Amino acid sequence: MRWLYLYFPSLQLDQLAVQYPAQPMALACPKRHQLLGVNALAAAAGVKVGQSVATAVLLCRELQLFSPEPARVKQQLQQLAERLYQVTADLALQPPDALLIRVSSMLKLYPDPARYWQHLQLQLADCPYQYLAAAGQTPLAAKLLARSGQAALYLTPAAEQAKLALCPLTASDLPAASIEQLARLGIRQLGPLLALPAAELARRFSQDVLQYLAALTGRVLQLPQFYRPRLQFNRELQLHYEITESPQLLKPLQPLLQQLQQFLRRANLLCQCLQLTLQFRQHSPLPLQIRARAGEACAANWQQLLSLHLAQLQLPEPVYALQLAATDYVPDQRASCNLLAQRSQPLSKAQLLSMLVARLGEKAVVTPVLSLSHWPEAESSVSAVAALPALNAALCYQLRPILQLPKALPLTEAVTLLSGAERLEQLCWQSGTLLQRDYYLARTEQGQLWWVYRTPQQQWYLQGWFS
């Protein structure tokens, strides 16, 4: 046992299974309407990888379809690596769905391979993922065994060879064209391929094939790139005394924020989110999230944001310990401008928004968005600042009042119509009728400019005021 390959065939579906137990599920390619993965319940209904979505749904009415999320799967794999890194050192990510471990170096620390394997299994025990594990003399041998579904952990080299010989070439890393070519020669397993004279193979196949075989059999050693844990700031602090008033928490937090500042400056990073977790004796820990939209490194600024958060916080019981973790890093690109202006810089828009969100909560801070519909009520909407879409600069603006009523009011004042009519219509699907309004620019006796409309029933309404 020199290399161990852990293969997780269905990371995304396994995680979804936690959310939807007893539910037949499949991953489908949204473009080609073809299934990419199925869970056991779906397979039991006859649903298979490669089937069209239409056929699959006919076979299994309850089938729930999901789109593949490569970003999420990448994160899952990263988390698995973090987990296993606790017990094993030489670990390599094999995206999208596997981990490779150099066992030989770890075996010095464990009495025997079985004990080592137990430790690894323990780390994986509470994960929802299915996995296949295989060990081999070379990384590629371990990989081929695992991907062929051959659970092989403690084999003698000879037994390993025998097992490898039976592995289908379709599970190998050979180029797909070569696999097809070999199959058309009747060679579908590794054994018959290795039995052919290398010179004859060289006359017929590309270098890729020969290199793969050399690496697989250990004639050439290829080391993977090993995993390095991610840069992380995570500090815990046991308080010397219990704190009952939340603003008092700022004091012990100060040194932590200074450490954070140092840490971020060294790495030339900004942090967009801090996670502060407060520990209580009885009550379950309370996590708080503090965001800085543009990213922040400065301890003083973080302290200001934290003070706004903490000012409103009611502590359920005294805090005895806390944990401060930074997440969501971005590179610091504020190119250290303005060396001269040392003090009292005005707040940037992003900083202001962060402060407002910190003070008032995410739902309370919104911004208007133009959707450019003809219909005034649908023309603009509000969206949370956190989800602010990029503004489309190419929008065409029309002369519309800045101040519009969310719901038009009956017109009670006499007005003079200046221009119009502009007719706007929208279909009401429920009744199948067209809603119709004729809009006019009107002036009141006081000289104000109003936007008013008339319905086909000759009723007049006020829609908005021009400034």
Add this chain to the structure above:
Amino acid sequence: MSETSAAAPPSEAVAYAELFCRSNFSFLQGASSPEELVSTAAALGYQALALTDECSVAGVVRAHRQIKRQQLPLKLIIGSYFQLPGLSLVLLCPDRQAYAELCRIITNARRRAEKGHYQLEEWDLRSSKHCLALWLPQGEAEVDQYWGQLLSRHFSGRLHLALVRQLRYREARYLAYCQTLAHDFALPQLAVGAVLMHQRERLALQQTLTAIRLKTPVQQLGRQLLSNAEACLRPLSKLAKLYPAAALAQSVTLAAACQFSLDELRYEYPSELVPSDLSASQYLQQLVQAGARQRFGTAGPAASIQALINKELALIAELRYEYFFLTIYDLVQFAKARGILYQGRGSAANSVVCYCLEITAVDPRQINVLFERFLSRERQEPPDIDVDFEHERREEVMQYLYQKYGRERAALAATVISYRLKSAIRDVGKALGINEMQLEHFIKNLNRRHGVVSWQQQLSQLGLNTEQGLGQQLVQLVGQIRGFPRHLSQHVGGFVISAGPLYELVPVENAAMAERTVIQWDKDDLETLGLLKVDVLALGMLTAIRRCFQLVQQYYGLTLSIAAINGYGDDPQVYRQIQQADTVGVFQIESRAQMSMLPRLRPACYYDLVIQIAIVRPGPIQGDMVHPYLLRRHGKEAVTYPSDAVAGVLSRTLGVPIFQEQVIQLAMVAAGFSGGEADQLRRAMASWKKTGELLQFKEKLINGMLSRGYQQDFAERLYQQICGFGEYGFPESHSASFAVLAYVSAWLKHYFPAAFYTALLNSYPMGFYSPSQLIQDARRHQLRVLPVCINASAAAHQLVLHQGDWAIRLGLQQVKGLSPQTLQQLLQQRPAAGFCHPAQLKQLGLNARELAALASSNALQSLTGDRYNSRWHLLDQQTQLPLFAAVAEPAAPLLQPPGEREAMLEDYQALGFSLDYHPLHYLRQRGKLAGCTLASDLATVRQQAVVKVAGLVTCRQCPGTAAGVTFLTLEDESGNINVVVWQGTALAQQQPYLTAKILQVNGILEREGEVVHVIAGRLTDLTPLLEALPAGSRDFH
């Protein structure tokens, strides 16, 4: 409160003509059909309507037809709308010259751009001498000044400024600007509506069309959508409020100046067909007489036939169709000279005149031809002659037409491709922003054949909420958009030929196919205007028959022709074979449904075949006419007629209506339809799927028949039959021509089977069966089939003498992936003694893919022993070097040869069949099919016995005639098995029913005469036993 617009006071007596109106032939812009627009305009009291689709006149004939049919008090003006950067312009036709000019401008603009687009150039406008122009300024001073000057110069006295009032944003400002422009250029102003819809309720559909055109969901389009529904046909009272009176009056003045009507279009036949010293009538007569001597011997035809000829010629002369017959005569003479086999069919084809002109081979003595039945004075329909040519050589005939008449004078008719249910759901769904995966799911699961459940209900069953929200919108809009034209495509072979340039008659545009052009009208439009088209169609069976004739000539020394085989008279042995449904490969009567009818109908003469071909069609089946006909035919029911008039129509089909012509005649004699109404009924049948127009005839037909004393049941069935014909019309005239080919192919199959199968295989793709099925059928007829061999095969399949008997040697063309060029090269360079080493093939310079294809087909077996070693040799890169040019013997094989299973799968992948193994035989030998009965043994199983059968699924058919029933065809090593699956069975066992390639069926045997079915109970998917087998089933075609 007062409005500020300077509109005229409302007036009761206001008159208006709409001169800018686009229909749904401005694809994805107009939201109403030409018919809807003219009907609404007439109802609103407009004096005239100009249909001005964008660079198109494709919709004008429909509008014209609607006005005539409904006798609307509305003048139709022909025009077209054009755009250039900075310019929007409408051109109108005051007279025939202007119309020719407009057609030329459209043709030039269309021919410059690829299909579906156009490119107008300034030159087009500068060259205009006759059209009237309506200018729609853009509102940008610089641009408008430029175009104002240019247009004023070239359209002097013919240019108007068109005012559009649609209550848009800042319209008053735009109108004031237009006033200034009109003043600056001294142009008269005229009111137009810029109409896109016939009524305001189409707004949502118009917005959806915009979303489809811009490929963006409607919710994201914002102000790119119409802001209101003013682009509709508006009441006069409203127009009077909106426009200055002078602008309205000007529209009427201009409309009055437009005097051109489509009725003026006269078709002029190419004159070069007739010798200068003869009239067309004389020349036709001369040709017919010469033909009659050839057809009926020097003594000429019998008096009765001569009388018929005279009558037909008189009718042709009266209706002035001589040139039409002469054009077709010219075409078939060309084909005859080139040795291209052809056959005419259609309403006018089965006349004695056509027989004498050699357009058809239907001998009038064999069939009681009543020419009037086909060409009718009172039904006012144009003559219809389609000519089928060998499918591989039709292009020669088309090229002949282009050469003879030039591209200016010959073009293909258009086919209007319309939104069908599924394309409508896809496009509207996308426009509404519905997830595409969900849409595909709906579309794939909609069962169009579902008799009982409507598509709306089906969508709802598939999980769409059709009561509210997007689902409701989808259902409403799909309902509206169905039948909307989407683009113009080329007709399968309908040529329009004219005396002068065609583009003065109708615009011509590019088709998708390179070097093809189509006119902007379809066959109905041509028919409406009385323009004739010549149908040049392709038929695979003619190719096969010609090939078979050649083989018979070459190997048996016998000269055959279609007319000669018919001349031998009805051959009882051939009919015996037909009655036993031994008709794989026989024209028209080879399908599963036809085969099951043959032993029941038992055709014994030519006319029986005519009926046989027509009876297995949706019309007679939906009208429930099959069973009564069979009962009467076998003497189990008396042949009676409700009246003498009906007897006259139905006597030749024992009182049961079978053919489309009979149904129309019945409508006349039994329901009192006039000739004109009957013609409308015929057209409605032809376009029933698109328009659903047939319903309007139901009441008239049934009431008419009841009032004349016919049974309600008979009337209802007749209506159902008419609906069935609407789905797939099949007239007797076509059946009569098809029956000739059916008989000829059956005759060849009976007397020259080896030549017949070879010819069929060489003419593939054609017909109902795959080469695999044809080869198996050949082997069941004790024919030897020899494999593809690099040294023994030619390109095509060949007839060879093998061990003292005729055998079929498969040709190298059967090898998938071998190009015809390579094939030629290979055969040219093949040494006299054949190749002896695969390296020789590589040295010919064949590419790797084609070499692999040869190895896969096992054509190299004689050199290397098996496929694996063939490929191994071909992969060797060293043998390409000149040093190895002299290699004599392949080295000893290094690889294990393929097993039986691999060899069989490879056969199927490379050739589509296997000569050595059948998958079912393979499975049976390995005990996987325990208890399964062979297809060949089913004949001995007793009725109602429980049986178990298994086979490759070669066909899944869900005919519209039998709601919910699927016919499966299973193939095992001994033959085909017919399986009937009821809907319940299918629903309960979806997986094997839909996806199995190899299927086991436990069921009950049903026997009706010689027809054996297995009614399916349990379905078991055996595909996993041979997973790699390629799929070869024709499913739900």
